[in-house]
Amino acid sequence: MGGYILRRLMLIIPTLIGIMLLNFIIVQAAPGGPIEQMIAEMEGHGSGALSRASGGGAGDEASRGDSRGERGIPPEMLEELEKLYGFDKPPHERFFKMLGDYATFDFGESFYRDRTVIELILDKMPVSISLGLWSTLIIYLVSIPLGVRKAVTDGSRFDVWSSSVIVVGYAVPGFLFAILLIVLFAGGSYFNWFPLRGLTSPGFDQMTWYQQIGDYFWHLTLPVLANVIGGFATLTLLTKNSFLDEIGKQYVVTARAKGLEERRVLYGHVFRNAMLIVIASLPGVLVALFFTGSLLIEVIFSLDGLGLLGFEAALNRDYPVVFGTLYIFTLMGLVLKLISDITYVLVDPRIDFESRES
Numbered sequence: 486m487g488g489y490i491l492r493r494l495m496l497i498i499p500t501l502i503g504i505m506l507l508n509f510i511i512v513q514a515a516p517g518g519p520i521e522q523m524i525a526e527m528e529g530h531g532s533g534a535l536s537r538a539s540g541g542g543a544g545d546e547a548s549r550g551d552s553r554g555e556r557g558i559p560p561e562m563l564e565e566l567e568k569l570y571g572f573d574k575p576p577h578e579r580f581f582k583m584l585g586d587y588a589t590f591d592f593g594e595s596f597y598r599d600r601t602v603i604e605l606i607l608d609k610m611p612v613s614i615s616l617g618l619w620s621t622l623i624i625y626l627v628s629i630p631l632g633v634r635k636a637v638t639d640g641s642r643f644d645v646w647s648s649s650v651i652v653v654g655y656a657v658p659g660f661l662f663a664i665l666l667i668v669l670f671a672g673g674s675y676f677n678w679f680p681l682r683g684l685t686s687p688g689f690d691q692m693t694w695y696q697q698i699g700d701y702f703w704h705l706t707l708p709v710l711a712n713v714i715g716g717f718a719t720l721t722l723l724t725k726n727s728f729l730d731e732i733g734k735q736y737v738v739t740a741r742a743k744g745l746e747e748r749r750v751l752y753g754h755v756f757r758n759a760m761l762i763v764i765a766s767l768p769g770v771l772v773a774l775f776f777t778g779s780l781l782i783e784v785i786f787s788l789d790g791l792g793l794l795g796f797e798a799a800l801n802r803d804y805p806v807v808f809g810t811l812y813i814f815t816l817m818g819l820v821l822k823l824i825s826d827i828t829y830v831l832v833d834p835r836i837d838f839e840s841r842e843s
Contacts, residue, residue: 490823497819502584504815505808509580518802519596520572583808592809597801602809605794612684612790615701616782619709624716629763631717632724633751639729648722655718660781663711667785671707679707682787708786720763727759764828767821 567573574582586593592602635644667673671681680686686700731737732755740750780792791810798806 490827493823493826497816497823500819501812501815505584505587505812506580508808508811509576509583512804512807513576515802518572519804520567521802587808587812592812593805595798595806596803598803598806602805605806606791606809606813609789609791609794612783612788613792615684615705616708616712616788616790619705620712620716623709624713624720628717628720629724629760632721633728633756635721635725636728636732637751639725651718651721655715657714659711659715660785662714663707663782663785666707666711680704684788708782708788711785712782724759724763727762728755731755731759761829764825767825767828 564573571579590603592606594601595605598605631647635647638644667681669675670678680703684701684704685697686704689697689700692700728751737750737755740754741747745753780796782788783790783793794806795810795814797803798810
């Protein structure tokens with residue numbers, strides 16, 4: 486297993502480089518850029534530069550220079566702006582410099598926020614971790630026992646009505662459910678039980694430790710509920726189908742024929758095998774919930790997390806933030822996938838990745 490882990494860790498490097506290269510090329514071809522936005526601001530056009538910069542991709546130097554020249558921007562100022570944003574070097578030099586800096590987790594500074602990218606990521610991380618951690622925990626604590634129960638009582642009334650509720654919940658978008666929660670419980674039209682902004686209340690630092698814990702979960706209640714509404718369906722049905730597949734196998738029939746208790750058959754034999762497919766889906770669930778799935782939830786509840794940071798950076802063409810967050814997301818996804826494989830072996834020691842590779 487040690488050799489397999491080492492090979493997987495070494496494979497992370499070329500995978501990261503490939504993903505970063507692909508996205509770097511896409512960004513070079515995208516219209517607009519920080520220089521175009523700066524020029525538009527100088528001319529009084531504001532943020533509309535993105536929609537008007539039809540030929541201003543970061544890699545389209547010739548057309549960009551022509552359009553700037555037509556606007557009457559002095560060449561000296563253009564050169565100064567290009568040097569300020571790092572566009573005075575050819576794309577391949579910028580890419581290799583970026584890789585060298587990222588190897589030491591030096592992501593540079595944001596173009597617009599006057600802070601380093603790593604400071605911004607660390608500042609937004611508590612919100613995303615809070616949403617992702619508690620959402621994942623609730624989804625798994627509810628979905629796995631529910632999926633097992635549905636598999637054991639397959640075709641019963643409980644199975645039918647619970648499936649109906651789950652499918653309806655899955656069909657309701659998370660952001661729509663978030664708006665409903667605000668209308669009902671956050672001062673919309675009915676009750677004003679929960680706060681609508683931020684992760685903590687003003688004066689949080691002056692509270693006692695138990696008041697801080699209560700305040701933290703008070704602010705998280707509605708965002709987490711909105712975030713998990715669509716997560717139950719996939720995992721519950723995945724658990725149910727996995728259990729049904731295992732229950733029909735010969736080793737389960739043999740265990741029952743030997744007189745073993747049903748609980749021991751389910752949780753001593755079936756559970757370990759059925760959970761393999763659930764474990765395989767964990768990295769994707771974590772990455773989605775931590776970074777991408779909560780974007781609209783962050784916007785609706787005014788939570789300043791990583792999802793919102795990456796979205797705003799993409800709109801503003803804040804390239805250091807875009808590539809920095811992408812690098813972190815990709816690295817965490819690859820590490821979580823490796824952890825998932827290790828968990829495979831812990832759950833079922835019969836799995837041997839090294840022998841499969843050989």
